[in-house]
Every structure is written in C-alpha cells, then in structure tokens.
Amino acid sequence: QMDLPGGIDVDFGGQIEDQQEAFADLLLLMVLSIFLVYVVMAAQFESFRMPAIIMLAVPFAFSGVMIALFITGTELSVISMIGGIILIGIVVKNSIVLIDFTNLMYARGLNIVQAVVTAGKSRLRPVLMTALTTMLAMMPMVLARGEGAEIWAPMAIAVIGGLFFSTLITLVFVPVAYTMFGAAKLKRKRQEQQQEASLRE
Numbered sequence: 247q248m249d250l251p252g253g254i255d256v257d258f259g260g261q262i263e264d265q266q267e268a269f270a271d272l273l274l275l276m277v278l279s280i281f282l283v284y285v286v287m288a289a290q291f292e293s294f295r296m297p298a299i300i301m302l303a304v305p306f307a308f309s310g311v312m313i314a315l316f317i318t319g320t321e322l323s324v325i326s327m328i329g330g331i332i333l334i335g336i337v338v339k340n341s342i343v344l345i346d347f348t349n350l351m352y353a354r355g356l357n358i359v360q361a362v363v364t365a366g367k368s369r370l371r372p373v374l375m376t377a378l379t380t381m382l383a384m385m386p387m388v389l390a391r392g393e394g395a396e397i398w399a400p401m402a403i404a405v406i407g408g409l410f411f412s413t414l415i416t417l418v419f420v421p422v423a424y425t426m427f428g429a430a431k432l433k434r435k436r437q438e439q440q441q442e443a444s445l446r447e
Contacts (some may be wrong), residue, residue, distance in 0.1 A: 272324065299427060307337045310409070311404045325398060329402065329408070332401075337412045344369045347368060384402040384406050388402045
C-alpha cells in the first residue's frame with residue numbers, strides 16, 4: 247500500500263523468505279506423495295480409473311483442513327501443511343478398505359448396486375474406527391496448554407478437520423462414483439456385445 251518512488255522494489259527476507267521456501271518444498275512433497283500413492287494403487291488394482299476413484303476423497307480432505315483452521319482461528323503454517331501430507335495416506339487407506347471389499351462382492355456375483363451397499367454396511371465400522379481413533383489420538387495435541395504446545399496444535403487440527411470431512415466423503419461420494427463408473431463400464435460392454443451380435447448377423 248506504500249507509494250514507492252521509481253526504481254525501488256520491495257522484497258521479503260528473513261523468516262518470511264524461509265517460510266515461502268518451506269511452503270514450496272511441502273507442496274512439491276505433497277504432489278510427489280499423491281503421485282506415488284496413485285502409481286502404487288494403479289499397479290495393485292491393474293487399473294488407472296480405480297485409483298482415481300479412491301483418491302477422490304483427498305481434495306475434500308484438504309477442504310476439511312482449511313475449514314478446521316478457519317473455525318479454530320489457526321493460520322496456515324508449515325506444521326499444518328505437514329498434517330495435510332499425513333492425511334493423504336490415511337484418507338486413501340479408508341477408501342481402499344471400502345473399494346477393495348466392493349470389488350470382492352462384485353466378483354462374487356453381486357451387481358454393482360448390491361456390491362456397493364453390502365460393502366458400505368460391512369466396512370462402515372472399520373472406516374469409522376480408523377478415523378475416530380486417529381482423531382482422538384490427536385486431541386491431546388489440540389488441548390495441550392504446556393510450553394511449546396502451540397507449535398504442534400495446527401498439525402493436529404489439520405488432521406482432525408481433514409479426516410472428519412474426508413470420512414464423510416469416503417462413505418458417500420466414493421461409492422457413488424464407483425457406481426457411476428461401474429454403470430458406464432457395463433453400458434460399454436453391452437454396446438460392444440450388441441455390435442458383435444449385429445456383425446455376426
């Protein structure tokens with residue numbers, strides 16, 4: 247907001263410069279983490295679309311982080327971003343638990359909707375237990391008032407907020423996306439079968 251005369255520029259240094267460099271490094275680390283997780287899941291599922299469905303909850307986890315930081319009046323810092331990186335593995339694991347069981351039910355002969363419903367009922371407790379135990383384990387860091395406690399509190403707030411929001415998405419949005427993907431896949435198979443039948447005729 248200052249009226250600077252010509253030939254004079256403003257640059258940040260000291261702690262602000264160090265913080266900007268740390269943010270850039272953490273963003274790169276976050277992108278690499280997401281890429282590596284995607285590659286591993288693509289190799290395990292032998293599919294490129296299935297890992298994409300599983301990782302749909304990751305962006306919503308970051309939304310939960312921002313909402314939690316805003317509600318608690320906590321600023322975005324390097325520590326809170328570390329909490330966001332931790333979230334990637336936890337959120338993906340919950341989605342894998344749900345989708346893997348859904349694939350198992352579908353392979354046993356259930357249709358897509360039945361497989362999704364059965365997996366949702368069966369895997370609801372493990373997903374909720376994982377999320378709740380992680381959030382409860384982070385609560386002492388949020389509530390601590392000792393010396394230095396304010397340093398690690400943003401990480402715990404980020405993990406709790408992101409995990410709470412992403413768990414809801416995992417239980418609702420991920421199964422819906424799986425159903426839509428499965429329906430589109432079945433539609434393509436039917437069209438291919440109809441084309442083959444018409445060619446035979």
